[in-house]
Amino acid sequence: MKSKPFIPGIIVSLFLIFAIYACSKSGSTTPPPPGGGNVIAVSIHGMAFPSTTTLTKGASVKWTNNDGFAHTVTSDDGTSFNANVAAGASFTYVANTAGSFPYHCNIHSNMHGTLVVNP
Secondary structure (H helix, E strand, C coil): CCCCCHHHHHHHHHHHHHHHHHHHCCCCCCCCCHHHCCEEEEEEECCECCCEEEEECCCEEEEEECCCCCEEEEECCCCCCEEEECCCCEEEEECCCCEEEEEECCCCCCCEEEEEEEC
16 A cells, blocks of 8 residues: 655644744743833943943843853842843843942953942
8 A cells, every 4th residue: 555645744844834933933032121111221242241320210221242152140249130141132120129239240250330220
């Protein structure tokens, strides 16, 4: 009895379509801040953070890594925020507490910045 190549072809085609769809949905995206608040954009580039970034309580800060390698965005107190940020990726933090928050990169000890959150 001859097997029909039609059905295995359909199965392979469906598998390929599913695989392409699944790959297109992968990757890291940052959800928008709750309540649609203001977002302050911070560019990580040249192995440096801006020295100071100022925003208002309730706003968000979005660090985007424009270097070709990973960094972290880690508050010096170790509790406020901490994220690994791959090359080309971003990290968003909603600033719900007023104050001054020094931060650094755990990978590159020369990278420092300060997040200032006004009431």
